[in-house]
Amino acid sequence: MSRLVARVRRGANAGVPLYPHIHKDGMYVASHTKFEVDYIRVESVGDLEALVRAGYKARMSNQELGRAPSLISSDNIQFVGGNTVLLSTRLEKLEEEFDLDRDSISKHRREQALLRAYLMNGNATEECSICRRTLPENMLVASHIKMRSHCTNDEKLDFDNVAMIMCKLGCDDLFEKGYIVVQSGKVVANPHRTSTPALQCNPPIFRSSYS
Numbered sequence: 001m002s003r004l005v006a007r008v009r010r011g012a013n014a015g016v017p018l019y020p021h022i023h024k025d026g027m028y029v030a031s032h033t034k035f036e037v038d039y040i041r042v043e044s045v046g047d048l049e050a051l052v053r054a055g056y057k058a059r060m061s062n063q064e065l066g067r068a069p070s071l072i073s074s075d076n077i078q079f080v081g082g083n084t085v086l087l088s089t090r091l092e093k094l095e096e097e098f099d100l101d102r103d104s105i106s107k108h109r110r111e112q113a114l115l116r117a118y119l120m121n122g123n124a125t126e127e128c129s130i131c132r133r134t135l136p137e138n139m140l141v142a143s144h145i146k147m148r149s150h151c152t153n154d155e156k157l158d159f160d161n162v163a164m165i166m167c168k169l170g171c172d173d174l175f176e177k178g179y180i181v182v183q184s185g186k187v188v189a190n191p192h193r194t195s196t197p198a199l200q201c202n203p204p205i206f207r208s209s210y211s
C-alpha cells in the first residue's frame with residue numbers, strides 16, 4: 001500500500017501537502033463528482049488507493065490548513081512508497097474475508113463498490129449489460145450472475161465473469177427476480193416465469209435477446 005499525497009496548487013498555501021481526508025464517520029471518500037450522493041465511502045487507505053489508481057478522485061485535506069477537504073483528481077495524486085494496490089487485489093483480499101464472515105453488510109457494501117468500479121474500469125458511466133443504455137455509476141450495480149455459494153474458488157476470483165453491470169432502472173431487479181436469465185452467455189426472457197403485459201412491454205428488456 002502507498003501513501004497518497006497531493007499538493008495545494010495555487011494561492012498562499014501552494015505546495016502544502018494534502019492527505020486523504022478522514023470524514024466524521026471515519027471513512028475516506030473517492031468519487032467521480034463533487035456530489036455527496038455519488039461518494040464512495042471506504043474504510044481503508046488501501047481501498048481508496050485502488051479506486052484512485054482506477055481513476056477516481058479523492059477527498060483530501062491538511063488539518064493544519066483548517067480548510068474543507070478538496071476533491072483531487074487522480075492525475076494530481078502521488079503514490080509514495082509501498083506496493084501498488086489495485087481493485088483486483090482488494091477484491092481478492094475481500095474474498096478471503098468473506099470466507100470468515102459472509103453476512104457482514106459492510107463487506108457486501110464494500111464488495112459492491114469495488115466490484116462495480118472494477119467492472120466499469122474506473123469510468124464514471126457505463127452501459128447496462130442488459131438494456132445497453134449508458135448510465136452514471138450510481139444508477140448501476142454489479143449483479144452476481146451465479147450465487148456465491150454455488151461458485152468454485154476459481155469462479156469466485158474470476159471478477160470479470162462473476163458479475164455483470166446492470167442498471168437500477170429495472171434490469172437488476174428483473175434479473176434478481178428471475179424474469180430474465182443468462183443462457184449460454186446470453187440474457188433472455190425467462191419463459192417459465194409468470195409475467196404481466198406491462199413487464200413484457202418493457203422495451204429495453206424484452207425486445208430481443210442480448211449477447
Ligand SMILES: [Zn+2]
Pocket residue numbers: 128129130131132133166167168169170171172204
Ligand atoms: Zn438496463
